[in-house]
Amino acid sequence: MITFVISFFIFGLIVGSFLNVLAFRLRDAETLLGKSFCRSCKNQIRWYDNIPLISFALLRGLCRDCETKISWQYPLVEMLTGVLFALTGYFFFSESSMLSWLETAWLLGILSCFIVIAVYDLKYMEVPLNMLIISALLIYVFLIAHFVLAPEPFFVSRLWYGFLGGAVVAGFFFLLVFWSREKWMGWGDVWLGFVSGSVVGVPLILPLLTLSFGLGAIAGLLAIAYGDKNLKSQIAFAPFLISGTIVTLFLERIFPSLFRFFIL
Numbered sequence: 001m002i003t004f005v006i007s008f009f010i011f012g013l014i015v016g017s018f019l020n021v022l023a024f025r026l027r028d029a030e031t032l033l034g035k036s037f038c039r040s041c042k043n044q045i046r047w048y049d050n051i052p053l054i055s056f057a058l059l060r061g062l063c064r065d066c067e068t069k070i071s072w073q074y075p076l077v078e079m080l081t082g083v084l085f086a087l088t089g090y091f092f093f094s095e096s097s098m099l100s101w102l103e104t105a106w107l108l109g110i111l112s113c114f115i116v117i118a119v120y121d122l123k124y125m126e127v128p129l130n131m132l133i134i135s136a137l138l139i140y141v142f143l144i145a146h147f148v149l150a151p152e153p154f155f156v157s158r159l160w161y162g163f164l165g166g167a168v169v170a171g172f173f174f175l176l177v178f179w180s181r182e183k184w185m186g187w188g189d190v191w192l193g194f195v196s197g198s199v200v201g202v203p204l205i206l207p208l209l210t211l212s213f214g215l216g217a218i219a220g221l222l223a224i225a226y227g228d229k230n231l232k233s234q235i236a237f238a239p240f241l242i243s244g245t246i247v248t249l250f251l252e253r254i255f256p257s258l259f260r261f262f263i264l
């Protein structure tokens with residue numbers, strides 16, 4: 001079991017280092033396959049300086065050529081992806097169940113999309129449309145496959161609950177955006193709300209919304225307390241919605257009894 005979780009972790013580290021690059025290259029519409037280079041001196045990064053976590057530590061966070069500081073975003077995203085992949089392997093994967101193979105693969109994909117969206121929104125205050133489309137496709141391909149492989153009556157199926165959850169969250173955000181004239185959140189958040197609501201499904205959208213707004217409020221208060229922002233300045237909402245979605249997904253697996261409250 002432990003070697004198995006470690007493999008998921010290492011796989012996550014490798015994917016995480018790719019996601020870092022993706023968040024940059026989506027913005028500049030660069031090719032996704034080119035070699036990575038230093039943003040400052042444009043020198044190509046050597047393969048041995050591109051090892052997740054280890055290279056950052058060995059280089060002490062500086063470029064080998066020009067000694068420009070490398071952003072903390074890189075090791076943090078790698079670590080986060082590694083940990084989330086390991087948790088997915090531990091809580092969702094079971095070798096004997098075909099459905100769990102599908103669910104694990106899907107979850108690794110959707111988590112990767114979520115990480116890119118959160119990083120992108122933090123950097124540029126914008127939700128990247130192409131990642132939204134990919135995650136919407138991922139969730140509905142999975143929900144439809146789930147419906148086909150594990151037949152259940154449509155109106156109690158995960159597909160229907162997912163669609164309902166997506167529609168309710170998106171509808172709620174739509175009203176917030178519409179009434180606030182995009183002051184509280186943007187149109188990108190409405191689409192992301194649809195994806196997040198579809199991922200957790202109907203009863204769980206309650207803890208999802210509670211967690212997302214709760215985390216957002218705490219971060220907002222901390223930012224004000226430390227004088228970073230005043231009440232009027234905008235805070236990217238996608239990272240909170242995504243954190244809320246991920247925490248809901250895993251908590252439901254870790255403490256099923258905690259969540260039975262929402263289902264009854």
Ligand SMILES: [Zn+2]
Pocket residue numbers: 038039040041042043063064065066067068
């Ligand atoms: Zn450099």
